[in-house]
Amino acid sequence: MQLQNSSYKPSEVLSPIDSGTSQAIEASPVEAIQQWLVSQLAKQLSLDPKNIKVQEPLTRYGLDSIDAVTLVGELEDWLDLELPSTLLWDYPTVEKAATFLVQEFDVATALNTAKAESALSTPPEKAEKSSGWGGLWNRISGS
């Protein structure tokens, strides 16, 4: 379940993902983060992802302040980056948060590692079913 990237090089692990036809691969970093955030919100607030708009404040979907801090923790786990705990307070929409992250952090590298971990630990067919961005979370939450 480790997300550390020290023992892997992106080039070594990209090929299995490529063959896994995960749609996140084609997404830009901003899109990938947006997709991940939407999937988390949908899952943890029991919402249909289609109804989550990236420009809407997260509070609109019932994510309160302390939950938003917790979600930053999940995001840190996924990207293996240390982020400001108030990230989603200061950038309170999916769009703003994703844009900020891409501007301020080396998200591309982090995403490659996260995808690699996700692909390595999740059977490809399962990853497909969850649209490519729920694999790691499924495993963490055990669902």
Next chain:
Amino acid sequence: MHPLKQYWVAEALERDLGDPCHPDSLMSFQQVVELDEREEFPEALLNWLYNWKLNHYYIPTECGGEFTSFEEFVAFVRVMSRRDLTTSISFTTLFWSYLVWMAGTEKQKQRLASFIKDQNGAMCLAYSERAHGSDLVGSDVRATKVPGGYLLNGEKWPINRATISGVSFVLAKTDESGGARSLSLFMVEKSQLDSATYYNLPKILTHGIRGSDMSGIGFKDCFIPESSRIGAEGAGLEWALKGFQVTRTLCAAFSQGAADTALRTTLNFALNRQLYGKTVFDMPQPRRTLVDAFLDILICDCATIGAARGFHVVPEQFSVWSAVVKYFVTTQLESMVADVSVVLGARYYMRDAHDWGIFQKVVRDNAIISVFDGSTVVNLHALLLQLRQLAKQRSRQRGKNLEVLQARLAACFSLDQPVPTFDGRKLELFSRGADDVLQGLELALAQLQALEGAPNLDSGVLQQIVSFTHLLLEELNALDHSLEHSTFEFGHDQSPELFDLAKQYCTLHAAASCLYMWLHNRNHLGAFFAQGEWLVLCLRRLALKFRPAHSLASRINDEAIAQELLRLYQEDKLFSIVPFQLATSKVQGDQTNATSELQLQA
């Protein structure tokens, strides 16, 4: 004087306050019970504490005060709390000043320090609102921007010391769009206000701490200058939550002071009461109850003192530690008080019998500690949100950075080591899955195994400690496993099962704190502490929260614990792993007579 310097202030305060069982002493049980009966604010007692300059110990040295260590702080709050929680709580609203020490400007710090030191200033925390309880973001109190400052409107209630204080720390909405950045924090100085623009709400009649100024404050277009805002606009919730990490942890000191008195007055009864030709203390069942109560105090002591020191070492972990301590210590000691009440029998319920009826006052007063500053539910909720990350981090970090972890644990738990200066700016809203106390459990096990064959250490005792540590690790692994296989959703409909896991986490954290306390202080806290029988019994007591008695090793003889309890009682020392000297009850015999007379009258 105590060999540990951080206990000198507490010992000095004890000496000067005198024996609370003596009616002529300041804050004597007789006096505080009378004040409570009259529901009278303990103004004279508070003034005495200011004249003693205890207020200086709430101001960090770099701001011109005497505060250096939370361990010292906990000790002197226990001294006040064992006499009277009303006074202790009323005085200790001063700890809200940490908001300014952490987030204020140099000017604000100077101003507040001068207010506390030169004007005997007191303060209140005005966060709660009648309609919103713990939902701070739901605030209806508004601070509307106007030239040079803000206009405050709305009411805060119920607020301790809202009326009898010169400064209110007010959390108010500065952004109508809502959300976590909609609140700002203000240091509202009543002396600077137009008195027509604010008012106080009537005293609330309460079950305990009846003399306290539990009231409220309201504002009507009340102008406050821009300079009264603490931190940036919109930073109110962040500082509020960080401030709570400090005060929630320190609340444990209130409970520990109250617990000492509950046990001491009950022991006084049990030792003097003759039934069936022997004292109550000589009967196995009451004796067991009192020994177990002492163990409860020692368990909580390890958690509280460890956390008090931990602030200086791992402030970034306090979103976890503060929730653990606030939940565990306050509820464990509430149960302890209820347990010993059985020994006191009908007298526990009487308002004028046995030691001036102090026990029933303790029962009532102590009941608020687990409620205020974030209730049991609020703390468990704050913790359960972090449990999955704690589990993941433990699994990732296993076997890594052991030397650093070991050094931090040693700094937190070695009472003979000075602590670094507390830096409130290092507090974090979540701990990133870090909790050294449970992440270092494997290290503790290795340290224990290295003790094999150590001189002056009974091998049977060590073996039991090792075996209970294995049990703790098994339970921790099982907890992590449950968390990995649980589903999780945000919001306020968390399952009761998840709350139970959070409670288990607290128990494990407390148990591990006992272990470290022993491992790191065996060489200087006296023979009773070093021998470790207390630790075996504490760990067993906590293990019973997970497993039935018949599955555990049978209880070792607890005579050493009973003897230590008696010794501390007879020598007027605090029931604690650091039993510092209390005010001496010079004529123990007189006290007994006084008690018997009261019993005759009753």
